[in-house]
Amino acid sequence: VDENDRASTYSPPPEKETEMSTEPRTAPGGDGRGVRVHAQQARAAVPALGRADSTAIDHALQTMANRIERQQRALAAANDADVRAATEAGMQPALLDRLRLDEARLAAMSAQLRSLAEVPRLDAVVDRQEVGGGLWVEERRRPVGVIGANFEARPNVVVDVASQLLKSRNTGVLRTGSAAIGSATALLDHVIAPALVAADLPPDAIQLVRTPGHEAARDLVRHPDVLPLVILRGSGASTRELAELAARHGVRTLAHADGGAVIYVDASADLATALRLVEESVDRFGVCNRLNLLLVAAQRWDEWLPEILATLERLDIAASLPPHDHPLGYEWALDEARERTVTIAPNESAREAALTVNGTTSGLAACIVAEDPPAIDDFLDVCDATGTFVNATPRLLDGFKLFKVPETGINVDRVPGPRGPVTFRDLHLRQFVVRA
């Protein structure tokens, strides 16, 4: 869960009007190239990237880090122009902040690139066993090929996603929110493409859609033959719409349109632990894995509710108590005016709480606070959440926090494959190689 991804779901950014228009692909500021052309150019780079050894890939990542430092002036100029235009268009301060590439953010980007370059490559061969008759079968990881990625107007995500694609030997077509196109273009032209060339890799491996407008995002999820997989960062209505459009076209996405973490306080819980976890889970309100629904063991409801309410009051958080005038899983993070709200409800048992998680939420993240091992086992038996937490905050549902590598996104599909926090380590195809 990237902390910032949700921001743009609170209120439409200024680009929204542009996004809804039916402007031609050759809009001012664009280069007129459609997604299909980009995907074909990226595809031409697939074999070279697949062949690249780790030295070349990691050299490209390190060169990107160096160039971010050396090209600071050019990047700042492009970003200043984006920020100026967005300010004039009336962009909200929170979104403007995400658009800005200040020194600290550039330094963080460089540091993350250097750190990713240090991560060892996954073995191409996952498993090897004898078939019999002198034959061996290997399970292998292969790059997917070309992967699409859509994200909001945050220039640093250009480098974040590009680096993860390169680390997994995939090429990509990136599309950013329109307000960041100038900054994204500068990052492509001054950082990413030259770093690829310096590492003797094809600069076409990372493509940026330079045409503003939301229609480009829609175009990203309509070409299953050349872009079978698209990462949709962020959540909310825009992601939901793109995920549905992708599904209709047979394009797979890694995404979560909905979030909202659940904490269940079991009758066996240590109340102090429960109150600490509640507080740790509302350190931010706009993020998908914040506490949204607090379930309390019914037999402790009268005893514990006052202390829970006192804690929420101290944190300036409203409690929505039964009877609720909204669905139990209603996601407050998406309700700008009331995001500082937590729904509270009684549940009879750990099992009932897990069924509540499965039945009324997106299944992103859920936590049980309990000291009683059978209650914990019951919860784990039933709970389907992509991340399930035992006496730990669901705010930990994040690829970087759990695995120390950047996160591609979080996927909530209920099908086999990458689910929960997705990292570059997941961006591969399974292949079996049989050798005589």
Added chain:
Amino acid sequence: VDENDRASTYSPPPEKETEMSTEPRTAPGGDGRGVRVHAQQARAAVPALGRADSTAIDHALQTMANRIERQQRALAAANDADVRAATEAGMQPALLDRLRLDEARLAAMSAQLRSLAEVPRLDAVVDRQEVGGGLWVEERRRPVGVIGANFEARPNVVVDVASQLLKSRNTGVLRTGSAAIGSATALLDHVIAPALVAADLPPDAIQLVRTPGHEAARDLVRHPDVLPLVILRGSGASTRELAELAARHGVRTLAHADGGAVIYVDASADLATALRLVEESVDRFGVCNRLNLLLVAAQRWDEWLPEILATLERLDIAASLPPHDHPLGYEWALDEARERTVTIAPNESAREAALTVNGTTSGLAACIVAEDPPAIDDFLDVCDATGTFVNATPRLLDGFKLFKVPETGINVDRVPGPRGPVTFRDLHLRQFVVRA
């Protein structure tokens, strides 16, 4: 690749007319229950199945094996009625054969069930690592929940699929070709449901759609909220249509509509090995992983073509030589009148051959015949086929042949997740559990 799956794609089975009609759900022979009702009943059995220990599951599988033997008379009666009706309706002999549950087939079903019962369960915990601060993260396998499965009028597949779902702790909604509904119902009522009850498992875990007609198959892929994943066995036009319909509704499928194996004979090949592999790869013609396209190193074309043609002629197989009047990947297995055909074309190198595989075929299976390690490496670098074979026949692309467990199907998606031969071991969701 199940040898028999392709049979029904050669010519429309008699049920086809019924399948295309818009008959109501309460058609004669059906029980009027739609897929959604079945999925909800299966869903209610999910928690009990998820909790079941291996003893109970394997006991159910063994009881199924025993009951197939003990209920042979009831099964034969139901099957005789299906076969009689299909014969009267003019079903082709090849399809009639697949519909028939004779003693040998029943014995094979029992043996397979007993063998699957012996296979150890996969560990629920895949990996465990320290997050820091006293926290641990576990990667776990969870059952998917309810899985749909569609297959042609072959009663033994009812037990095959049901046993794989149970072994992976999934519940399921099964739909068979209409001609087999009587036999399938007998297997459900006399074998599967009583075996579940005997093992103290919910009999509702395995549901059978008892309404005839192809509309039921379409209904199976239209409910992403209750049936997010559907296995489509077999290939050809009907699978392609269902896979596309599923995609439009946001339902994931494990399927391959298209097949056709490729063999590339490199300049470094041992010709005798190549000719042997060609012959081994055309032992059947209606299967998806049979030799469809034979690529020959251009520099050996003149030298080797006569011997290759002689081999094919001996096997009574036609060669389609350049210039071709069809796409290079044209699948002869789907062309009933000309299935005994192999396309032959020259390619300059192992790399070019692998690009031909990627660009002109479904990417199901490909083989390189070569003695030269760099040529083999080149081929493996580029070839995306779900199964890639080095001096071994692509006819080995089959879950049972490679892994000694029944095959759920073969999946050709170009996205992360189960790909190539899928077995019960793949039918799980990834979940992360974080414990303090």
